[in-house]
Amino acid sequence: MMKHWHIFLAFFRVGMLGYGGGPSSIPLVHKEVVDRYKWMSEEEFGDVLALANTLPGPIATKMAGYIGYKVAGYAGLVNALLASIIPTIFLMILVLSSLSAYKDQAWVLGMTKAVVPVVAVMLAVLAWQFYKNGQKGLGWKVNLVLVAASLVIMEVLGLHPGILIAGLLAWALLSPVKKVEKNKTAEEVAAASERKMV
Structure with missing residues (x-):
């Protein structure tokens, strides 16, 4: 039961903080899966990421489904998927309904533009970690x-x-x-x- 709670928490955090789409959620998934809960090694995560990139559909849900299944079978798969999409659904309804009233304000435009460099840095850090891991084997x-x-x-x-x-x-x-x-x-x-x- 505790394993399912951890799966839900891990992917709920990713869903809540993954602002900016799939690429911004990859470092968050890495932090939860590799660093915090140690469900996968760096190499396994790299393999899952590479495979998820080649398949159609949103990368966050593909990774959540596979990792949830790997950790706790079909129940883990459903748990991880729900945990990763429920925050997005509620935040979309809440944020879009409130931001639509203020979409032309300078602070809203600035907030959406500020996400881009933050996501770029997160992806650069993850890419550097993959590069260092590749040096070990190659x-x-x-x-x-x-x-x-x-x-x-x-x-x-x-x-x-x-x-x-x-x-x-x-x-x-x-x-x-x-x-x-x-x-x-x-x-x-x-x-x-x-x-x-x-």
Whole structure:
């Protein structure tokens, strides 16, 4: 029961504070899931984020649904989804009805414009954390090449990030490193069977 309460609290906080859409909620989900409750490692969160970016629909609900399911099954999935959308529904009704009366006021326009740099900083901090984690597994040279290639593919060529992720998955599956590890495993199995025979 406590696990469901924690799921609800985590995604309710994300829903309440994720002002500015899906991208602004990603660092909040990271804070709850990885730092506070430790339901996932940095690498697992990165994988979920990459997959959620390639699928259609709002990223916050996709991540909430998957993480809720991972932590507590189907009940966790429903709990996380409801917790992430209920605040948004109520805040939309409340804020839009009150702000519509003041939408031309300077303080309202300033408030909506001030969200953009805050979200940019939150995403930059999260991107830096992912970059540091990538260095552990890939080394700084490969990591830097992938960052540069990603920037060119998405910003210069204008391709969808899903194409980039599909290419990286294909590269990971077909890379010679994987084949060497498979051969090594086969050699270890053969050596182990020879030891059993002796």
